[in-house]
Each structure stands twice: as structure tokens, then as C-alpha cells.
Amino acid sequence: MTTMTQDEAVPAARRIHLARQTLIFALLLALLVIAFTVSLCVGRFSVPPGRALELIWQGISDPSRELAGIDERIVLLVRAPRVVLAALAGAGLAISGAGLQGVFRNPLVSPDILGISQGAAFGGALAIMLGIWGFPLIAMVFFCGMAAVILVGLLSRINGRSETVTVILSGLVISSMFSAVVSLLQFIADPNTSLPAIVYWLMGSFATATWERTLVAAPGLILGSCFLWMLRFRLNILSLDEAEARSLGANTTRERWLVFCLIAVIVGSQVAVSGIIGWIGIVIPHAARLLVGHDHRALLPAAAVLGAGFMVCIDTLARAATAAEIPLGVITALVGAPIFATLLRHQYRERTGS
Amino acid sequence: MVPLSLVIATACRRRMAAALAAMLFAPAAFAEEIVFKDQGNREVRLAKAAERVVSIVIPMASTVIALDGSTRKLVGMNPTAKSAVVEGILGKIFPEAKDIPSDVTAPNFVPNVEALTAANPDLVIQWGDRGADIVAPITNAGLTTMLILYGTEELTRDYMTMASKAIGKPERIGELVEWRDRVQKDIEAKATVIPDDKRPNVLYLGRALSDISASGTKGNYNAWSIALAGGKNASGELNGTVSVNKEQIAQWNPDVIFLNAFEAKLDINWVYKDPILSLTNAAKSKRVYKMPLGGYRWDPPNQESPLSWMWTANLLHPDIFKYDLRAEMKTAYKTLYNYDLTDGDIDNILWLKDQGASADYAQFEAR
Amino acid sequence: MIGLTDAVVRFGTRTILDRLSFSVAVGRSLAILGPNGRGKTTMLKALLGFQRLDEGSRVAPAIVGYVPQTGSSNQRYRAIDVTVMGRAAHLGLFGQPGPDDFEIAHAALERAGAARFADHFFDRLSGGERQLVLLARALATGSQAIVLDEPAAALDLRNQERLLDLLKSLREPRDKAIAFTTHDPNHALAAADDALLMMPDGQSLFGPVAETITPDHLERLYGVPMRVVELVGPAGERHQAVLPAFAGIRAA
Numbered sequence: 001m002t003t004m005t006q007d008e009a010v011p012a013a014r015r016i017h018l019a020r021q022t023l024i025f026a027l028l029l030a031l032l033v034i035a036f037t038v039s040l041c042v043g044r045f046s047v048p049p050g051r052a053l054e055l056i057w058q059g060i061s062d063p064s065r066e067l068a069g070i071d072e073r074i075v076l077l078v079r080a081p082r083v084v085l086a087a088l089a090g091a092g093l094a095i096s097g098a099g100l101q102g103v104f105r106n107p108l109v110s111p112d113i114l115g116i117s118q119g120a121a122f123g124g125a126l127a128i129m130l131g132i133w134g135f136p137l138i139a140m141v142f143f144c145g146m147a148a149v150i151l152v153g154l155l156s157r158i159n160g161r162s163e164t165v166t167v168i169l170s171g172l173v174i175s176s177m178f179s180a181v182v183s184l185l186q187f188i189a190d191p192n193t194s195l196p197a198i199v200y201w202l203m204g205s206f207a208t209a210t211w212e213r214t215l216v217a218a219p220g221l222i223l224g225s226c227f228l229w230m231l232r233f234r235l236n237i238l239s240l241d242e243a244e245a246r247s248l249g250a251n252t253t254r255e256r257w258l259v260f261c262l263i264a265v266i267v268g269s270q271v272a273v274s275g276i277i278g279w280i281g282i283v284i285p286h287a288a289r290l291l292v293g294h295d296h297r298a299l300l301p302a303a304a305v306l307g308a309g310f311m312v313c314i315d316t317l318a319r320a321a322t323a324a325e326i327p328l329g330v331i332t333a334l335v336g337a338p339i340f341a342t343l344l345r346h347q348y349r350e351r352t353g354s
Numbered sequence: 355m356v357p358l359s360l361v362i363a364t365a366c367r368r369r370m371a372a373a374l375a376a377m378l379f380a381p382a383a384f385a386e387e388i389v390f391k392d393q394g395n396r397e398v399r400l401a402k403a404a405e406r407v408v409s410i411v412i413p414m415a416s417t418v419i420a421l422d423g424s425t426r427k428l429v430g431m432n433p434t435a436k437s438a439v440v441e442g443i444l445g446k447i448f449p450e451a452k453d454i455p456s457d458v459t460a461p462n463f464v465p466n467v468e469a470l471t472a473a474n475p476d477l478v479i480q481w482g483d484r485g486a487d488i489v490a491p492i493t494n495a496g497l498t499t500m501l502i503l504y505g506t507e508e509l510t511r512d513y514m515t516m517a518s519k520a521i522g523k524p525e526r527i528g529e530l531v532e533w534r535d536r537v538q539k540d541i542e543a544k545a546t547v548i549p550d551d552k553r554p555n556v557l558y559l560g561r562a563l564s565d566i567s568a569s570g571t572k573g574n575y576n577a578w579s580i581a582l583a584g585g586k587n588a589s590g591e592l593n594g595t596v597s598v599n600k601e602q603i604a605q606w607n608p609d610v611i612f613l614n615a616f617e618a619k620l621d622i623n624w625v626y627k628d629p630i631l632s633l634t635n636a637a638k639s640k641r642v643y644k645m646p647l648g649g650y651r652w653d654p655p656n657q658e659s660p661l662s663w664m665w666t667a668n669l670l671h672p673d674i675f676k677y678d679l680r681a682e683m684k685t686a687y688k689t690l691y692n693y694d695l696t697d698g699d700i701d702n703i704l705w706l707k708d709q710g711a712s713a714d715y716a717q718f719e720a721r
Numbered sequence: 722m723i724g725l726t727d728a729v730v731r732f733g734t735r736t737i738l739d740r741l742s743f744s745v746a747v748g749r750s751l752a753i754l755g756p757n758g759r760g761k762t763t764m765l766k767a768l769l770g771f772q773r774l775d776e777g778s779r780v781a782p783a784i785v786g787y788v789p790q791t792g793s794s795n796q797r798y799r800a801i802d803v804t805v806m807g808r809a810a811h812l813g814l815f816g817q818p819g820p821d822d823f824e825i826a827h828a829a830l831e832r833a834g835a836a837r838f839a840d841h842f843f844d845r846l847s848g849g850e851r852q853l854v855l856l857a858r859a860l861a862t863g864s865q866a867i868v869l870d871e872p873a874a875a876l877d878l879r880n881q882e883r884l885l886d887l888l889k890s891l892r893e894p895r896d897k898a899i900a901f902t903t904h905d906p907n908h909a910l911a912a913a914d915d916a917l918l919m920m921p922d923g924q925s926l927f928g929p930v931a932e933t934i935t936p937d938h939l940e941r942l943y944g945v946p947m948r949v950v951e952l953v954g955p956a957g958e959r960h961q962a963v964l965p966a967f968a969g970i971r972a973a
Binding site: 324 | 460461462464561563564565566567591592593596597598599600601602604605619629630633
Binding site: 013014017230231232233234236237240241242243244246247248249250255258289293294295297 | 785797798799809810815816841
């Protein structure tokens with residue numbers, strides 16, 4: 001460290017910090033925009049990139065235009081809603097994971113821990129088995145996800161309060177229960193129609209994304225994420241231990257449950273249109289934290305942008321790499337794990353100063 | 355109509371097939387005992403012809419009924435087979451078939467051993483190529499099991515023959531196998547001369563409503579029947595049966611699309627209403643067809659397969675293949691089920707109401 | 722003003738606090754002493770409002786400036802960010818700290834003597850430095866009551882001196898009610914006006930330091946004989962300290 005007077009050192013550190021944060025955000029946003037654009041130009045159906053960009057521009061400038069050509073429809077009716085949905089879902093899951101890890105003061109939790117995904121999956125599997133499709137399916141998924149959170153809440157309530165550990169344990173119980181029921185449903189499902197649908201959907205996919213479905217899921221994803229973002233300072237408070245948080249004026253139980261409900265809205269919306277997508281909610285917040293630190297005021301937006309970009313890249317691989325649709329869960333693990341391992345090693349090396 | 359010489363040759367061949375079938379089965383110590391090797395290479399030993407048969411394999415339920423000419427011997431079937439009975443004509447021909455239990459197995463071929471043993475079967479027909487986990491519970495319960503394999507026409511004929519022997523109706527299979535052989539050869543003869551550029555790209559979708567699935571060519575019966583009828587498998591580059599997205603289908607741009615008969619709620623409008631699929635060659639030329647549901651669904655291998663091949667061939671190459679499908683169906687159903695098909699029955703089986711306006715479908719209408 | 726009146730807390734059949742009464746007026750400083758396991762934590766929780774009282778009452782401002790023994794240090798926040806957290810109660814659920822809040826936070830860091838590491842990461846600071854930041858946070862809440870949990874416990878002697886100076890300087894403007902727990906009666910002598918002794922038999926003694934920090938009371942509190950010792954302070958002035966009789970070594 002170069003020697004500086006006290007008066008100079010403080011603003012200099014602040015300037016460096018600010019500059020670094022700005023650079024990181026700019027990079028993340030740029031990556032997202034690039035991922036988005038490339039995604040729209042890439043696919044099994046060959047559309048030259050120039051033409052694809054032209055079509056996107058036409059789609060934005062004149063949204064009510066009749067789409068007649070196959071390339072128009074592919075880019076604007078198949079790829080565009082899918083990429084948008086992937087981005088929103090990735091951002092939502094990442095923000096949820098970041099918020100949850102803050103509230104639980106534990107970097108190992110993911111939205112699954114509240115049983116939301118499993119509850120939502122149960123709703124979906126049940127709907128598929130009963131032959132319910134379309135919007136009733138989405139509604140059922142959403143409500144079962146919320147039901148799971150409510151069950152966790154009821155189960156963890158002791159003496160009118162719910163401790164963090166109790167919530168985690170209750171979440172484990174409820175999610176295991178729903179998981180087991182989903183397995184049971186798989187067991188009795190028709191192997192020609194329902195079962196493959198259930199299995200495929202459980203592995204997560206944006207293949208069924210249309211503008212309709214995207215617009216159905218979008219409010220939940222966007223509103224939930226916005227509210228979580230508005231709570232970014234509060235999440236800093238909630239990430240302190242119980243006594244500290246309460247002494248600063250936080251009603252920890254109530255505020256934590258508000259966060260859970262917002263997460264349930266986000267994850268429920270996401271599962272309803274694209275099945276269970278794991279990994280994003282636990283890994284992206286970590287990566288974002290390694291980049292911008294713990295302060296939720298930077299962490300939440302960073303996680304959102306990183307999650308969106310990551311999910312868009314992953315989904316593009318899933319739909320364009322081979323003739324078959326690769327399930328998302330497979331790719332998120334294959335791609336995410338090595339990246340995350342590298343980040344961790346880098347961080348560890350930094351920390352231990354070696 | 356079939357020429358007399360063909361009839362005589364057919365009769366001879368039928369007798370030869372019966373004799374051959376008899377020779378396949380080793381002379382048993384007891385005149386009644388039936389011993390054979392199943393497709394899992396296991397020895398199957400029956401003290402006498404099976405009276406109570408459970409078929410966990412879906413199409414075999416209707417095959418057993420056809421071979422026996424009644425529902426008497428079938429005491430258990432797969433729920434997916436039951437749905438075909440209920441939705442299709444077999445439930446009309448054999449109303450009592452709707453009462454045959456289907457709780458003996460889950461749809462995914464995992465047996466319910468309690469229900470199975472309660473049905474007290476002499477013989478259980480099970481897949482041999484889906485792992486030991488679905489076989490062991492049956493054999494451990496001491497039940498005689500016959501394993502069969504999926505995929506090719508040879509295997510299909512072979513296991514149908516085994517089944518007919520096992521239920522003590524060896525004379526039945528001869529004419530059924532001979533029929534299959536005759537139709538296959540007839541189609542092959544005309545199809546081999548079709549040049550490659552005249553073979554349409556045909557896409558069969560095993561699933562459509564949940565996710566969309568298509569299959570590669572290797573070991574796939576649908577791909578084989580498409581090739582037999584002078585078509586090319588549009589999804590041939592795939593490995594096995596996998597999920598595909600609409601963009602990929604647009605890229606393949608098939609000339610003909612066949613929809614599965616498994617999804618009751620699926621009809622050809624699903625293609626025409628879709629913004630992407632409606633722009634495929636198939637949709638634009640109205641060559642989108644749902645596979646018929648007869649005594650069993652016409653997609654997988656079963657006792658009515660030759661009808662399925664003829665239907666496919668007539669649609670893929672109407673200028674080359676001109677089978678009188680309605681007449682063939684009436685003959686077949688008389689042989690298989692001793693049933694006189696009405697014109698209304700045929701219309702229903704072929705989904706004439708829904709796809710009567712599809713290209714070249716008018717040929718299937720009643721005269 | 723902050724305090725408890727006739728507070729009773731029971732856990733099952735055990736009575737932890739038995740009609741405990743004390744108060745700290747604005748402008749005064751209270752030192753709380755008691756052996757381990759006596760219920761100091763429970764008392765602190767009750768004082769902060771986290772522990773339900775089975776009987777008795779509590780008086781306290783809406784927000785109490787709480788300085789915990791250690792901060793949740795697994796989070797990488799900058800010191801200024803930790804301090805500005807103190808503004809949470811003024812901001813509401815969805816509020817974000819504005820420039821005013823940051824100014825108040827900076828001023829609090831100044832007052833706590835921690836301004837020079839405002840932009841450093843909290844988890845990279847030493848224990849003593851962290852405590853100053855936590856104190857700044859408590860000051861930033863704007864509360865009239867400051868409660869410190871064993872502020873000197875983990876500090877080396879130098880930092881202890883610093884802390885005591887800080888406690889004294891906090892008391893000087895006489896604008897806050899300060900309470901702190903400690904194991905060392907000399908801290909009470911140095912920085913407190915009043916003392917609360919939580920005796921092992923369940924009773925408690927509350928009063929001005931001069932009356933309560935006496936060898937016999939302390940002996941009753943700790944079960945160890947105590948002696949008053951006179952020594953010469955750093956500036957030549959007379960100092961009085963109280964030490965356990967076993968301190969040091971037997972002189973020749």
C-alpha cells in the first residue's frame with residue numbers, strides 16, 4: 001500500500017470502490033445485451049443475423065404488424081418470448097436466491113428450501129395428470145407454490161414466532177413431502193402422455209414459451225423482483241443477527257415472511273411456465289457476491305443482471321446446440337459448476353492472500 | 355380382390371407356418387405341455403395352454419383378444435391399453451373388455467404385485483428391454499413370465515407367434531403372420547423403385563400436447579413403417595425419442611406430419627392453429643394426419659399393423675398405392691375379431707370427421 | 722430514559738430475573754455487573770425489548786442504540802454501510818438511506834473515533850475497530866439510549882483504555898442514557914455514574930457507583946475477596962482501583 005495522509009486515503013478508497021462497482025455493472029449489462037441479441041439471432045432454423053436484427057427492429061417499431069413469413073414468426077414468436085422469459089426468470093430466481101441467502105444469513109440456501117418449487121411442481125404434475133393444460137395449469141402451479149410457503153409458515157410457527165432454523169427445517173419437511181408426492185404421481189402417470197410431460201417439465205424448460213405465457217408469468221416475476229429490490233436496504237438489516245436487526249427497528253418475523261412471500265410469487269410464476277430450474281438461485285447470488293460484495297443495494301441488481309444473462313445463454317444452448325431440446329437442469333449444472341468453482345478458487349486465493 | 359392362385363398359395367403357406375410353429379416348440383413330455391424360449395432368452399414352461407393371461411405390454415392386450423377371438427383369456431391389462439379399449443372400437447366389439455382389470459400394473463410397466471397375484475394369471479407378458487426391476491417382482495412372485503422386445507417387425511411377429519402358442523391357439527397366428535408378410539412384401543415391391551427425391555419427409559410426433567417429441571430411426575418402429583411406405587424420417591438425425599422444439603420442426607420442414615393416437619385431445623387443428631407449424635410444407639399442403647385408433651392404436655406394432663402400413667402408403671404415395679382400405683379393414687376385423695365393421699365404425703377409426711378434408715383423405719371415404 | 726421495574730422472567734420453573742428494578746436517566750451512565758450464568762443476557766434482552774416479561778414493566782425509547790459484543794462479521798459490508806444501517810428505523814420498510822443519512826452516519830463515525838476506516842470492509846477490521854463502528858451505528862440511530870454488551874470483553878489493554886475514554890466522552894454532553902455490562906468493576910468506577918450488581922442469590926443491588934462498587938458488595942457478587950488499591954494515574958493524579966485479592970503474586 002502506498003502511504004497516504006488520512007485525509008486523502010478515505011476519498012481515494014471510496015473512489016476506487018465506486019469506479020470498480022460501476023465497471024462491473026457496465027460489464028454485466030453489456031454481457032446481458034450481447035447475450036440477448038445473439039440469442040435472438042441463433043437457432044436451429046437458419047436466419048441470417050442481419051435479417052434477424054432487422055426483424056427485431058421491425059417487431060419493436062411496429063408491434064401490431066401481421067407476421068406472415070416463417071423467419072419473422074420464428075424470431076418474433078418463438079425466440080423472442082423465450083429469450084425474454086428466460087431473462088426474466090433468470091433475474092427473478094437470482095434475486096430471490098440473493099434475498100433468501102441474506103435473510104437466512106446462510107449462503108447455502110436456495111429458493112427450493114422453502115418448498116416453493118416442489119409445491120409448484122406438485123401442482124403442475126397433478127394438473128398434467130388430470131389433463132389440465134394452459135392457464136388453469138399455470139394457476140394451479142402458482143397456488144400450490146404459495147400453499148407450500150404457507151404450510152412452511154404454519155409448521156414453523158412456535159409461540160407465535162418462527163426462528164430461522166425452524167423455518168429451514170420446516171421447509172425441508174414440506175419440500176420433501178411434495179417431492180415424494182410428485183414421485184408418486186410420476187409413478188402412476190400414463191407413460192405415453194403424462195409421465196414424459198411431467199418428467200420433462202420437472203427438468204425445466206422454456207420450450208413452451210409463447211408471448212401469452214410470458215405475459216402471464218411476467219407480472220409475478222417483475223413485481224416480485226421490484227419489491228425485493230425496494231427492500232434492498234432492509235435486507236441488509238435482516239442479514240444481521242436477530243438481536244441486532246430487532247434493535248435497529250426491524251420486525252424480523254414479519255419482514256422475513258414478506259420476503260418469503262415475494263419469493264414465492266417469483267418462483268411460483270417461474271415454475272408455472274417453465275418447470276423446476278435449480279442452481280440459478282444458489283449459484284448466481286454467490287457469483288454476484290464475489291463480484292460486488294454483500295451489500296444488497298449492489299448485490300440484488302448484480303444478481304438480477306447476471307442471472308438474466310446466464311439463463312439466456314443456457315437456454316440458447318438448450319434449444320440450439322442439438323436437434324433435441326436439452327433439459328435446462330442438465331446444462332445449468334454442466335456449465336455453472338466449473339465457472340463457479342473457478343470463481344471460488346479465485347476468491348479463496350484472494351482471501352488467504354496467497 | 356385377391357386372385358385364386360394367391361389364395362391357394364396362401365393356404366399352403368398358412369399350413370407351412372403352422373407346421374413351422376409346431377416345430378419351434380420342442381416335443382414335450384406331456385402332450386399338453388408348452389415350452390419355448392422367450393425374447394429374453396429365458397425358457398417359458400406352461401403345463402398347458404394359458405387360460406388366464408395378463409399383459410403389462412400395452413398392445414398385447416388387444417392381440418391376445420384377437421388371437422383368442424374373445425376376452426375370456428385376458429384377465430389383466432395396462433391402463434393405457436384400457437384407455438384404447440374405452441376410446442376405440444374394441445370396447446364396442448367386446449364390451450366386457452372394459453371390465454378387465456387394469457390395476458395389475460402402473461402405466462410405466464411397473465407391476466402391482468398384489469393385484470397381479472390376485473388376478474391369478476398363468477402367464478404374464480412383460481417387456482424384456484426395460485430393465486430387470488420390472489421383471490423381478492413378477493418372477494419372484496412365482497408367476498410364469500414371457501418377455502418380449504420392442505422395435506422391429508421380426509420381433510413383433512416372433513412374439514405374437516409365441517403368444518398364440520402360449521394361449522393354445524397356434525393355428526391362429528399362421529394367417530396373421532402370413533397376412534403381414536404378404537402386405538409388407540407387396541408394399542416393399544412397389545416402394546423400392548421410388549427414387550429418393552420423390553420420398554417425402556415424414557415427421558411422426560410421439561407427443562405433442564405436453565412437450566413435443568420425435569424419434570430417430572434406429573430401433574424405432576414408426577420410422578421403419580415410414581420407410582416401408584416410401585417415406586423418409588424427417589427426424590432421423592435424433593438419437594432415440596427426445597423432446598424437440600417448434601423451431602427445429604420448422605427447420606426440418608416436413609412434407610407430411612403424423613400425430614400420435616395416444617393423446618385423445620390431440621387433433622390436426624393443433625398443427626393448423628400454430629403460427630410456426632402451420633407454415634410447414636405439411637400444413638400448407640394439408641398433409642397432416644392423426645394416426646387411427648382401431649382395435650388398437652395404429653402407431654405401435656400390433657395385430658392391425660398391415661392396415662396401418664396400407665393407410666400410410668396410400669397417403670404418402672396415392673399415385674402408387676391404391677389399397678381399398680375400407681375393404682381391407684372389413685376383412686381384417688372379420689378375421690381378427692369376427693366382427694362386421696360398419697361404415698360408421700370405419701369413419702370413426704379413421705377420424706374422418708376431423709381430417710376428412712386432409713389431402714388425399716377422400717380416398718378413405720365410403721362409396 | 723431506559724430501565725426495568727420489578728421485572729420477572731421465568732423459563733419453566735426457573736426464575737431468571739426476580740423483581741429486578743433499575744433505571745438509567747438521560748445523562749447518566751450505568752454499569753451492570755454479575756457473574757456468568759446469572760442472567761445478564763436475559764436482562765439485556767429484556768432491556769432491549771426482546772425478552773417478554775412475565776411480570777413487571779420496561780421503559781425505553783422506541784429504538785435503543787444497541788452495541789453488541791461482536792457484529793455479524795461474516796458479511797462484507799463497508800464500515801460506513803454498517804453505520805448507516807442505524808438509520809433503518811427512520812426510513813421505513815422500503816426506504817433507502819439518502820445523503821442526509823450518510824452525513825449522520827459519517828458524523829457518528831467521527832464521534833466514535835472510527836472515521837478513518839469508514840470505507841474499509843468491516844470484516845477486515847480488528848476487533849476494537851469493529852466495536853467502534855458498531856458504536857457509531859448505535860449513535861446513528863439517534864436514540865437517547867445506548868446499551869453496550871460487554872464492550873471491553875475482547876479488547877487488549879490499549880483498546881480498553883481507548884474504550885473507557887470513549888465511554889467517558891460519550892457521557893460528557895450528558896445527552897444520553899448509557900448502560901453497559903462488564904466483568905471488571907474498574908470499568909464501572911471509570912465510566913459509570915451508577916452500578917447494578919446482579920447478585921448470585923437472585924437479588925440485585927442498584928445505586929451510585931460510590932455506594933455499590935465496594936469490596937464487600939463485590940465479594941458478595943463474585944464470591945472472591947476484593948481489595949481497594951490506590952495507585953498513581955498517568956498524569957500524576959490519585960487513582961483508586963478495586964482488585965481481587967488473588968491478583969498478582971505474593972510479595973516478599
